[in-house]
Amino acid sequence: MTGIPDGDLMRLDHQVCFALHSTSRAFDALYRSELQGLGVTYPQYLVMLALWEADGPTVKRLGERLRLDSGTLSPLLKRLEAAGLVERRRSREDERSVSVHLTARGDALRGRAADVPRRILDATGLDVQELMGLHETLRRVTASLDDAAR
Numbered sequence: 001m002t003g004i005p006d007g008d009l010m011r012l013d014h015q016v017c018f019a020l021h022s023t024s025r026a027f028d029a030l031y032r033s034e035l036q037g038l039g040v041t042y043p044q045y046l047v048m049l050a051l052w053e054a055d056g057p058t059v060k061r062l063g064e065r066l067r068l069d070s071g072t073l074s075p076l077l078k079r080l081e082a083a084g085l086v087e088r089r090r091s092r093e094d095e096r097s098v099s100v101h102l103t104a105r106g107d108a109l110r111g112r113a114a115d116v117p118r119r120i121l122d123a124t125g126l127d128v129q130e131l132m133g134l135h136e137t138l139r140r141v142t143a144s145l146d147d148a149a150r
Helices: 006-010 016-038 042-053 059-066 070-082 104-113 116-124 128-149
Strands: 086-090 098-102
Touching (some): 016 042, 016 104, 016 116, 042 059, 042 070, 042 098, 059 098, 116 128
Antiparallel strands (some): 086 098
C-alpha cells in the first residue's frame, strides 16, 4: 500500500479485505431479496449459474469451479435436489464419481432468474465497463492471493 504511512496500515478503513467483506455483505443482502421469489439462496444460485452454463459436471469439478469444499457443496446439492432443481447421478464407469444435472424444473428456473444479473448491475451504480474492469481486477487479486498462499 504505497503512499499510506506505516502507522495507518492498521486502520480498518485501509484494509482491502474489509472493503471486500463489506461489499460482499451488501451483495448478500441484495441477492437475498432478489432470489427470495425464486426459492434459492445465493450459494444455491451460484450452483445453478454454473449448471446453466454447463450441465453435468462432476461434484468435484463443480466444487473447484465454485471454490467450495465437499462439506459445503454436498448439503447445497441435497437441498437443490430436494427442491427438484437438480439430480445427482453416479457414474457407471467410476462409482466414486457423481455428476450433477439440471432437472426440467431447474432448467425452467433459468428463465425466471434471467433479470437478476441486470437488477444487480443496476443496483451497483456502475456501468458495464466499470463492472468488467472491477471484475478483472478482482480476478487478478484472487490469482495473486492463491499464488501467495501456496
